[in-house]
Amino acid sequence: MSHLFSSISLRGLTLRNRAFVSPMCQYSCVDGVVNDWHLVHLGSRAVGGAGLVITEAASVSPEGRISPADAGIWNDAQVAAWRPITRFIADHGSVPAIQLAHAGRKAACAPPWQGGKPVSPGQGGWQTLGPSATAFGAYPAPREMTLADIEACVADFRRAAERSLDAGFAVAEVHAAHGYLLHEFLSPLSNERSDGYGGSLANRMRFPLAVSRAVREVWPADRPVFVRISASDWKAGGWDLDQSIAFARELKAIGIDLIDVSSGGNAADQQITLGPGYQVPFSAAIRRDAGIPTAAVGLITEPVQAEYILASGDADAICLARALLRDPYWPRHAAKALGVAMEWPDQYRRCDVGPLGR
Numbered sequence: 001m002s003h004l005f006s007s008i009s010l011r012g013l014t015l016r017n018r019a020f021v022s023p024m025c026q027y028s029c030v031d032g033v034v035n036d037w038h039l040v041h042l043g044s045r046a047v048g049g050a051g052l053v054i055t056e057a058a059s060v061s062p063e064g065r066i067s068p069a070d071a072g073i074w075n076d077a078q079v080a081a082w083r084p085i086t087r088f089i090a091d092h093g094s095v096p097a098i099q100l101a102h103a104g105r106k107a108a109c110a111p112p113w114q115g116g117k118p119v120s121p122g123q124g125g126w127q128t129l130g131p132s133a134t135a136f137g138a139y140p141a142p143r144e145m146t147l148a149d150i151e152a153c154v155a156d157f158r159r160a161a162e163r164s165l166d167a168g169f170a171v172a173e174v175h176a177a178h179g180y181l182l183h184e185f186l187s188p189l190s191n192e193r194s195d196g197y198g199g200s201l202a203n204r205m206r207f208p209l210a211v212s213r214a215v216r217e218v219w220p221a222d223r224p225v226f227v228r229i230s231a232s233d234w235k236a237g238g239w240d241l242d243q244s245i246a247f248a249r250e251l252k253a254i255g256i257d258l259i260d261v262s263s264g265g266n267a268a269d270q271q272i273t274l275g276p277g278y279q280v281p282f283s284a285a286i287r288r289d290a291g292i293p294t295a296a297v298g299l300i301t302e303p304v305q306a307e308y309i310l311a312s313g314d315a316d317a318i319c320l321a322r323a324l325l326r327d328p329y330w331p332r333h334a335a336k337a338l339g340v341a342m343e344w345p346d347q348y349r350r351c352d353v354g355p356l357g358r
């Protein structure tokens, strides 16, 4: 019996296995509208056998994009463009999930292959927003969000979740990791507010919890909502595992179904010790101490490694990013390595034959 290839049920949804496509920006949209690239990219990974296909960060507003080429979910044209993609994923045995995001003070950058640096307002960029006017490294300082900005952003996430349902998604993931807006509110390194949204842990969690609650409220009771967090800033005085466990408990209380446990991204001088499965201990601690299902992510590349993480009770699912860029059929190859039979799509059945090709 394989853990990786056992199904997992969350609310009314059953996923065929626990190998998930981790969210990955493709920087290939115009005006936030996904296109044929996204259909082929995400569609291939559904055919490749993933249990859940999570889209790249889809911004809830134009100013929430990391780059002008990011995906969006703030207007009807974007909803219409997502529909064939969600339909294809669902038609091929997988489940479509959308990551809802706002990049905060790390918005308005060029795509990585155009340098990845901040773009000024005159050159296609825009004034970024953050909890405080504190810059990330050498980036331009964001404008501190007013209470009206905070309320408007919660409403943007709520509306984006409604649009995501309309677009055919079965799972929503709130992006509260990697130094983007929600993480910026959580971390004392980026949140220097003196009102009800800054200072104490309860205050720093207030906005990310309001966003998560808004998404949960509009998401159907039989479908799950995930939250991706960075479990550590990897910097003294920053966000850490203990605060992550407290946050996960609050998320569980408002009905969030799974914590997708990543780390880092909020301090330009973070000190990360990288290695295979380096974030798995965070997932294990959150799963154990907050009593909520988790997904582990980060340098998980081998089928036996994924299997061991699940068998040890360190996570309930595995998100794979770069391994799935290299090989969209990673789940099919992993199934073979673990001795599990996986159904092929009808169109490909003739490949499932012996060495003589019959």
Ligand SMILES: Cc1cc2nc3c(=O)[nH]c(=O)nc-3n(C[C@H](O)[C@H](O)[C@H](O)COP(=O)(O)O)c2cc1C
Binding pocket: 022, 023, 024, 025, 026, 055, 056, 057, 099, 175, 177, 178, 228, 262, 297, 298, 299, 300, 319, 320, 321, 322, 323
């Ligand atoms: C090309 C690329 C784009 C990414 N975009 C996102 C994103 O949109 N949202 C997110 O939460 N993480 C994003 N990530 C991080 C991955 O989801 C994942 O957490 C990270 O790559 C570590 O997993 P891995 O070792 O399996 O690649 C991205 C990673 C890559 C390689």
